[in-house]
Amino acid sequence: MPMLAENRIRVAIIGAGKFGIRRATAIAANPHSTIDVVADQVPEAARRLAGSIGCSHSANWEETVMRDDIDAVVVSTPTRFLPVVTLKALAAGKHVLCEKPFGRSADEVLPTVEEAAKRKLCLKVGYNHRYHPAIARAHALFTEGAIGAVLFLRCLYGHGGRPGYEREWRTQASLSGGGQLLDQGVHALDLFEWFAGSFQEAIGFVTTAFWPIAPCEDNAFALLRTAGGCVAQLHASWTNWKNVFVFEVFGESGSLAVSGLGGNYGPERLCFAARHASGAPPEEHWFEFPDEDHSLEYEWSDFLQCIAEGQEPPSSGRQALQTLRLVEAIHKSDPNGCASRVASMATGAAGRVGLSKV
Numbered sequence: 100m101p102m103l104a105e106n107r108i109r110v111a112i113i114g115a116g117k118f119g120i121r122r123a124t125a126i127a128a129n130p131h132s133t134i135d136v137v138a139d140q141v142p143e144a145a146r147r148l149a150g151s152i153g154c155s156h157s158a159n160w161e162e163t164v165m166r167d168d169i170d171a172v173v174v175s176t177p178t179r180f181l182p183v184v185t186l187k188a189l190a191a192g193k194h195v196l197c198e199k200p201f202g203r204s205a206d207e208v209l210p211t212v213e214e215a216a217k218r219k220l221c222l223k224v225g226y227n228h229r230y231h232p233a234i235a236r237a238h239a240l241f242t243e244g245a246i247g248a249v250l251f252l253r254c255l256y257g258h259g260g261r262p263g264y265e266r267e268w269r270t271q272a273s274l275s276g277g278g279q280l281l282d283q284g285v286h287a288l289d290l291f292e293w294f295a296g297s298f299q300e301a302i303g304f305v306t307t308a309f310w311p312i313a314p315c316e317d318n319a320f321a322l323l324r325t326a327g328g329c330v331a332q333l334h335a336s337w338t339n340w341k342n343v344f345v346f347e348v349f350g351e352s353g354s355l356a357v358s359g360l361g362g363n364y365g366p367e368r369l370c371f372a373a374r375h376a377s378g379a380p381p382e383e384h385w386f387e388f389p390d391e392d393h394s395l396e397y398e399w400s401d402f403l404q405c406i407a408e409g410q411e412p413p414s415s416g417r418q419a420l421q422t423l424r425l426v427e428a429i430h431k432s433d434p435n436g437c438a439s440r441v442a443s444m445a446t447g448a449a450g451r452v453g454l455s456k457v
Contacts, residue, residue, distance in 0.1 A: 108132040108403055109168055111193075113160045113184050114175035115139040115148040118198060122173050122225075123152055125395035131403050132171075138163040164188040171221075171406070174198060177274045178281065182207045185222070189214040194221040194406050196399075200285045201416070203276025205423040205442070212416040223402050223412040224419035226289040228360075230397035232388040233369040234290065234346065237355040240371055241294060246350030249295050249329050253347045254287040257336030258363075260310060260317075264337070270312040278315030280305065280426055284335030287346070288422050289414060291323065291331040294348050297421065298323040298331065300438040303429030309338045321429045324438070353381065361390045 110126055112119055115137050126132050134152050138160040139145035149156035157163050164172050164187050172188040174181055174197040182202040188195050189211060201224045202208035215222035228234055240246070257279070268274045269282055292298070301323050305316035317337040324330050342363040347356045353373045359365035367388040372381040405412040424442040432439035 106131065108194075108406065109170045110134045110173060111163050111166065111169045111171075112137045112148070112173045112175065113139070113163065113188075114180075114198075115141070115144040116175065119173075119175035120148055121395055122175055122196075122399075123148060125399045126173070127152060128396055129399055129403065132399070135169060136163055136166070160184060161187060164193060165191050169193060171195065171402075177268045178203055178276050179274045182211050185211045186214055189218060189220055189222065192218065192220070194402075196223045196225060196402050197416075198225045199289070199414075199419065200224075200276075200281045200426070201419040201423060203281075205420055205427060208416065208420055208423060212420050215416055219409075221402065221406045221410075221412055222416035223398075223405070224414050224416060225398065226286060226414040226419070227394040227398045228286045228290060229293060229413060230394040230401070231357075231360060231367060231392070233357045233359075233367045233386065235397075236386060237346075237348065237357055237369055237371075238293065240355060241348060241350070245371060245373075246348065246353035246355060248351050250349050250351060251329060252291055252295060252331040252349070253345070254290070254331075254333050255336075255339075255343055255345045256283045256287050257334070257339030258283075258342045259340035260337050265310050265312050270310065270315050272315050275315065277426070277430070278305070278307075278312060278319070279317055279335045279337045280319035280321075280429065282335075282337075284319050284321075284333060285422055285426060287333050287335060288323075288425050289419070290346060291333070292418070292422060292425070293413075295325055295329045295331060297325065298425060298441055299326045300324045301425060301428040301432050301441055302438050303432045305430065319429065323425070323429075361388075361392045366390060 110132055134154050136155045137145045137149040138157040142158040145156040171194040174184045181197050185195050185197045303321040306318045307313045308318055310317045319335045321333040344360045344364045345358050356370045359367045361367050369386040371384045374381050428439040428441040
């Protein structure tokens with residue numbers, strides 16, 4: 100494992116696109132990390148981002164992740180390349196924060212989970228929605244028992260695309276591995292698992308209703324069920340036309356409802372409703388949060404803390420692998436309504452990973 104210089108994590112960013120730029124901004128704001136190099140196969144993109152940071156740049160990501168003066172690698176590439184770069188970085192002894200959805204399939208990412216476990220490295224997948232303040236506050240209330248045992252969950256997440264959306268990389272199956280379910284839908288699946296645990300069954304319907312992007316879907320509908328009977332309902336859409344995010348958790352003694360993510364998704368708000376045993380309308384408590392999105396900064400701080408403490412991070416590679424298995428179960432479910440079983444880390448090849456806290 101590399102030694103840390105002056106208690107500052109030395110970082111390489113692989114991928115200088117829109118999200119790589121956002122990651123760089125979050126990392127640069129943290130006093131415990133420094134960006135040493137940006138790499139992108141488009142030299143001008145790497146040069147532009149590196150110039151804004153004041154670091155070196157490269158068009159060769161493979162040489163970059165092998166550098167001895169790098170402690171951690173952030174992988175912000177199209178989905179096809181995420182597991183390839185991540186595995187190479189882990190094999191070089193680097194901690195990795197890889198963007199969601201981690202890969203196009205569970206089989207693609209399994210070697211990275213095994214490699215991180217073998218080398219006792221920190222592997223985190225970028226599910227930054229956990230760090231939006233309304234969602235984080237909802238989870239804290241849930242953990243404290245504010246709504247009792249969870250009964251069911253719902254999420255609506257979507258937007259309407261933009262002119263030329265069908266030509267962007269995320270709508271090309273060879274690069275993205277799928278459509279809206281692997282784009283925004285996986286954020287909801289990650290949150291479902293964060294609140295309710297593992298799901299055992301999935302029923303799904305995916306459609307290509309408007310955008311000419313087949314075999315990718317522009318809408319995904321899913322019903323999921325845990326072994327204990329908790330049900331989660333998802334609709335992820337690229338034809339919602341107006342940006343929307345609503346995430347709801349209903350428990351035995353109340354509910355938690357998050358709406359908005361800031362920006363085009365509207366103000367971020369949380370409503371906590373406490374059920375009255377008498378059947379009267381519940382007592383509601385509303386929380387509003389600043390419009391600025393600092394979720395990437397909070398996520399990066401958490402990643403650094405996990406490295407420092409040798410702990411498995413939230414939305415770890417192991418957990419993100421299971422989320423991809425859930426995606427596959429949704430895609431494979433019978434269109435006539437027969438549920439698909441969700442593969443588990445406890446069965447098959449994944450069951451031999453033997454992960455421990457890193």
